[in-house]
Amino acid sequence: MLFFFLCICLISAIGSLQPGLVNLAVIQTVLQRGTFPAVCLAIGGCLPEMLYGWLAVQAHGGMGGWASQIVQHPAAQWIALGVLAGAGIYYLCRPAVAWGVEQRPARPLAAFGKGLLLALYNAQLVVFWILVLAFVQVHWPPPNVMTRSMFQIAFALGSGLGALFFLLSLVALVNRYNEKIKTAFGHRANQWTGIVLLLIAAWGILQAVI
Numbered sequence: 001m002l003f004f005f006l007c008i009c010l011i012s013a014i015g016s017l018q019p020g021l022v023n024l025a026v027i028q029t030v031l032q033r034g035t036f037p038a039v040c041l042a043i044g045g046c047l048p049e050m051l052y053g054w055l056a057v058q059a060h061g062g063m064g065g066w067a068s069q070i071v072q073h074p075a076a077q078w079i080a081l082g083v084l085a086g087a088g089i090y091y092l093c094r095p096a097v098a099w100g101v102e103q104r105p106a107r108p109l110a111a112f113g114k115g116l117l118l119a120l121y122n123a124q125l126v127v128f129w130i131l132v133l134a135f136v137q138v139h140w141p142p143p144n145v146m147t148r149s150m151f152q153i154a155f156a157l158g159s160g161l162g163a164l165f166f167l168l169s170l171v172a173l174v175n176r177y178n179e180k181i182k183t184a185f186g187h188r189a190n191q192w193t194g195i196v197l198l199l200i201a202a203w204g205i206l207q208a209v210i
Contacts, residue, residue: 005154008053009165011158012049012158015132016163016166017166021119022045022167024193025041026041026115027174030175031178038174039171040111040115041114043112046161046167047160048119048122049119052122052125052128054152056126056130057151059126059130085197085201088198089194091193092195093194133155
């Protein structure tokens, strides 16, 4: 059971290696607000991973694939791309970051809520976890001693804790190279964030059209 749980954690951590909204928000929070608010944001960002992992188990278990049908619907994909592009424009239009000026007081609860909302936006994780679930059951099947409830708990917790491990590692990495990152990006951290989000949205639109 432990091996199965660790496999899910590893897959979740590797799957988090993408320039998504939560990852970019964590980096920006470390640079502008400090470590503790970034950790709170990371914790909020990993909770929806557990929810979507659990939904994937339900959908894969014979509920008609309703979860994957919803998030794969063209309208849902275009809404998601629109939100992503809107976030990119928002950051692109924000004022330059004044590193030498004291930032607003950190609000851990607000950071937690921000991470939660940004991760909830990525509902396509249900599809990702359905595919992972199919792969795992073929190559790393859970032990026979696991009941369905134990399987659901292990899968959901593994998907969330793996993402949390990656986000906390990202916090530590950015915190360590804080000054180098600020020097490299200068005062245009918001603008760079906006450009990355717009590029992700543009890539998604190209995939949807072609």
